Amino acid sequence: MPLRQWLARAHTLPGSPAAVRVAVDAADWLAAAGDVAATGGQLLALWATAHGGRVHAAFLHGGGLLVLELPTAQARYPGLQLLFPAAARMQRAAADLTGVRSDDEDTRPWLRHAAWPAGAHPLRESLTGTAPAALAADAYEFQRVAGDGVHEVPVGPVHAGIIEPGHFRFSIVGEKVLRLEERLGYAHKGIERRFRELGLEEGRRLAARVSGDSAVAYSWAYCQALEGLAQASVPPRALWLRALCLELERMQNHLGDLGALGNDAGFAFGLAQFSRLKEQLLRAVEAALGQRYLLDAVVPGGMAVDTDATQQRTLAQCLRHIGHEALNLRDIYDEHTGVQDRFAGAGRVAPGLARRLGLIGLAGRASGQELDLRCDRPWPPYDVLAPERCVHTGGDVAARVSVRFAELRASIRLATRLLADLPAGAVRTAMPAPAAGLGIGLVEGWRGPVMIALEVDGAGGIARCHPHDPSWQNWPVLEHAILGNIVPDFPLINKSFNLSYSGHDL
Amino acid sequence: MSTLHLATQALEIGAAIGTAPLFVGWVNQCRAWLQNRRAPSLLLPYRGIRKLFHKDAVLAERASALFRVTPYMVFGAMVLVAAIIPSMGTRLPLTIAADSIALVGLLATARMFMSLAAMDIGTAFGTLGARREMMVGFLAEPALLMVIFVAALISQTTSLAAIAEHLSSQRLALYPSLAFTAVAFTLVLLAENARIPVDNPATHLELTMIHEAMLLEYSARHLALLEWAAALKLFNYACIGIALFVPWGVATGSQGPAGLLVSVPALALKLAAAGAGLALIETVSAKLRVFRAPELMATAFLFAVLGLLVHLLLGA
Numbered sequence: 001m002p003l004r005q006w007l008a009r010a011h012t013l014p015g016s017p018a019a020v021r022v023a024v025d026a027a028d029w030l031a032a033a034g035d036v037a038a039t040g041g042q043l044l045a046l047w048a049t050a051h052g053g054r055v056h057a058a059f060l061h062g063g064g065l066l067v068l069e070l071p072t073a074q075a076r077y078p079g080l081q082l083l084f085p086a087a088a089r090m091q092r093a094a095a096d097l098t099g100v101r102s103d104d105e106d107t108r109p110w111l112r113h114a115a116w117p118a119g120a121h122p123l124r125e126s127l128t129g130t131a132p133a134a135l136a137a138d139a140y141e142f143q144r145v146a147g148d149g150v151h152e153v154p155v156g157p158v159h160a161g162i163i164e165p166g167h168f169r170f171s172i173v174g175e176k177v178l179r180l181e182e183r184l185g186y187a188h189k190g191i192e193r194r195f196r197e198l199g200l201e202e203g204r205r206l207a208a209r210v211s212g213d214s215a216v217a218y219s220w221a222y223c224q225a226l227e228g229l230a231q232a233s234v235p236p237r238a239l240w241l242r243a244l245c246l247e248l249e250r251m252q253n254h255l256g257d258l259g260a261l262g263n264d265a266g267f268a269f270g271l272a273q274f275s276r277l278k279e280q281l282l283r284a285v286e287a288a289l290g291q292r293y294l295l296d297a298v299v300p301g302g303m304a305v306d307t308d309a310t311q312q313r314t315l316a317q318c319l320r321h322i323g324h325e326a327l328n329l330r331d332i333y334d335e336h337t338g339v340q341d342r343f344a345g346a347g348r349v350a351p352g353l354a355r356r357l358g359l360i361g362l363a364g365r366a367s368g369q370e371l372d373l374r375c376d377r378p379w380p381p382y383d384v385l386a387p388e389r390c391v392h393t394g395g396d397v398a399a400r401v402s403v404r405f406a407e408l409r410a411s412i413r414l415a416t417r418l419l420a421d422l423p424a425g426a427v428r429t430a431m432p433a434p435a436a437g438l439g440i441g442l443v444e445g446w447r448g449p450v451m452i453a454l455e456v457d458g459a460g461g462i463a464r465c466h467p468h469d470p471s472w473q474n475w476p477v478l479e480h481a482i483l484g485n486i487v488p489d490f491p492l493i494n495k496s497f498n499l500s501y502s503g504h505d506l
Numbered sequence: 507m508s509t510l511h512l513a514t515q516a517l518e519i520g521a522a523i524g525t526a527p528l529f530v531g532w533v534n535q536c537r538a539w540l541q542n543r544r545a546p547s548l549l550l551p552y553r554g555i556r557k558l559f560h561k562d563a564v565l566a567e568r569a570s571a572l573f574r575v576t577p578y579m580v581f582g583a584m585v586l587v588a589a590i591i592p593s594m595g596t597r598l599p600l601t602i603a604a605d606s607i608a609l610v611g612l613l614a615t616a617r618m619f620m621s622l623a624a625m626d627i628g629t630a631f632g633t634l635g636a637r638r639e640m641m642v643g644f645l646a647e648p649a650l651l652m653v654i655f656v657a658a659l660i661s662q663t664t665s666l667a668a669i670a671e672h673l674s675s676q677r678l679a680l681y682p683s684l685a686f687t688a689v690a691f692t693l694v695l696l697a698e699n700a701r702i703p704v705d706n707p708a709t710h711l712e713l714t715m716i717h718e719a720m721l722l723e724y725s726a727r728h729l730a731l732l733e734w735a736a737a738l739k740l741f742n743y744a745c746i747g748i749a750l751f752v753p754w755g756v757a758t759g760s761q762g763p764a765g766l767l768v769s770v771p772a773l774a775l776k777l778a779a780a781g782a783g784l785a786l787i788e789t790v791s792a793k794l795r796v797f798r799a800p801e802l803m804a805t806a807f808l809f810a811v812l813g814l815l816v817h818l819l820l821g822a
Binding site: 490 | 706790
């Protein structure tokens with residue numbers, strides 16, 4: 001049955017515009033997912049809820065967001081891995097946390113290492129989590145590659161530099177990578193469980209800290225869901241300031257990444273220059289908004305911070321300066337033979353492969369996947385801003401660098417306009433009590449779409465909150481990007497994706 | 507063998523061991539300036555070494571004796587190399603111990619110990635590093651030999667001290683054959699000392715390392731000795747380059763103690779310039795893909811052969 005017939009059965013969800021929910025049974029679950037796949041839609045998130053036993057899948061399709069809700073009275077629900085490869089790890093994570101399992105083949109644990117026993121599930125009421133579990137041996141089956149001269153190189157989770165923990169198992173012959181298998185979950189800290197113990201305002205603080213580099217995106221998504229449930233109308237000035245903060249966060253991350261990419265290619269000059277620019281931006285943001293990293297800027301009902309005209313002018317000046325300097329540095333990167341030799345062709349994900357695997361966000365746009373929520377399903381105030389879409393079809397490290405440069409420029413332009421035309425008025429409104437139910441927040445962070453599914457219970461507490469990071473989609477694609485490349489190019493390719501561990505491991 | 511010669515020899519070894527970390531500090535300082543960064547202290551390498559000597563050594567389980575003796579072997583080899591390079595004076599009692607070809611052999615011995623020790627522990631990174639080190643090394647060695655042959659042919663001797671003495675007695679001029687070999691030598695210096703564009707001494711990315719990957723399992727005094735030996739190796743290479751290509755100012759036999767008064771400041775100046783040049787090369791280059799390193803070494807070999815041909819065919 002075509003997709004629009006599912007949409008006809010759907011109920012509108014509060015929060016993100018054009019988000020709808022359809023309750024399905026096991027047969028409809030697969031059929032609806034198949035119809036989404038047939039129309040070129042993609043899986044955004046999949047999560048399960050232990051109490052009440054439901055599993056949710058959120059799909060992005062041409063017009064909006066479709067959330068399927070399947071009650072799982074039976075032990076296993078039909079897996080979506082064959083339709084959407086990205087589903088595999090989300091299903092395994094859901095099984096670890098709630099015990100709600102899919103019938104897909106891979107039943108290895110994903111987020112569960114040895115911290116809690118196989119039969120226990122942190123999101124079930126029965127697990128109190130007060131007493132530490134006895135440490136068991138952590139056995140995990142990696143896919144073995146056999147052949148003459150093939151050997152394995154285990155890397156991490158403890159690395160030589162200060163980066164987040166992740167394990168990478170390379171099967172190599174000589175320097176050439178035959179297979180890479182990731183194992184994540186080392187940064188698991190029980191965020192979803194913690195949400196249920198917090199009030200709605202504290203929940204916003206936790207949401208902002210799911211992945212520190214996307215604090216604005218997460219807190220905005222959380223507030224969007226909550227404000228939808230409470231039917232609060234946020235003042236226009238607050239919406240514009242939120243967009244300003246989101247673009248500033250994008251610039252901060254792009255500046256940091258561009259420097260780090262130069263450094264990983266052995267070009268320390270790039271790191272020194274971009275670090276300088278990033279620090280200038282951080283200081284300008286602190287001067288204008290009072291926070292360097294904007295962890296507590298977006299709050300339910302509006303903004304916790306405001307700026308005055310002088311601060312806006314200073315920030316706009318700083319942005320102009322950074323835009324100018326970044327342009328010069330782009331010339332240096334583009335004309336440096338050594339740097340281009342490292343960037344070009346490394347870690348290529350062809351557009352066809354990117355579509356099949358569901359590559360999303362910034363890395364997706366560098367592989368010809370046009371989706372940018374700010375352009376495709378704009379939420380206020382992006383509906384009137386018409387942001388620029390930056391797409392590249394190269395799919396290699398050079399393309400991801402190029403998209404970062406282009407987005408940096410576009411963000412500076414957008415932020416300058418936001419600063420110039422900032423509406424007057426209040427920045428915060430009082431929050432009415434939210435209705436019980438599921439609300440969805442969906443925001444295009446710097447890395448890609450960030451979603452929060454917030455379920456409020458009758459008493460006004462958090463029944464379930466599932467934060468979704470675009471890294472869930474993109475980590476598995478990294479395993480493909482490295483194929484055929486050589487081992488010493490992996491750090492550069494990994495950095496060009498710069499995926500979140502914390503936002504993924506929860 | 508006079509007391510002066512013995513004193514020169516002792517001074518040279520002492521200076522090499524004592525100031526090699528300073529040379530590394532100087533290169534790092536120049537690099538920081540060129541990148542618009544505030545530079546770390548010149549003495550930072552000394553502090554690093556001192557810190558390591560104060561720590562307790564941790565050895566991997568099943569580390570063999572080879573793993574433990576390697577730091578001493580490598581350091582010893584580098585001290586011996588320093589002893590036969592005529593950096594301050596050419597009349598060195600120890601030069602008869604080894605000529606320039608044996609010097610290449612000494613460097614190879616150190617490399618062999620390093621690589622074996624890296625594989626001894628059996629970790630993936632050590633083996634990766636050792637393998638890459640051998641790949642770079644076996645290509646750099648012939649180029650280095652070829653460079654030495656050119657200088658040896660010009661001065662009709664393979665003794666480094668005699669070469670330096672012969673070349674410094676020539677008038678100050680640009681020899682086309684030596685100019686070609688100087689380019690070759692610079693490329694070999696970059697590759698052999700794990701500098702950008704072949705290796706990155708500042709990286710923390712274990713998968714890209716060559717030299718650092720071999721040191722990952724070392725700690726405390728062992729690591730200190732290996733860091734010191736690496737500094738000494740860079741210092742030695744710079745001194746070899748100076749002896750071969752800009753020997754003017756070195757104290758020769760006839761000059762007596764007054765020669766040292768000129769040669770020591772001259773060496774300091776030349777090293778300062780060499781360090782600044784090295785920092786410049788490292789700042790403007792990016793790191794090569796690992797499999798581009800052989801191309802770089804082939805280029806070095808080609809330049810050395812060109813130098814040889816220019817000398818043989820044109821006598822220049």
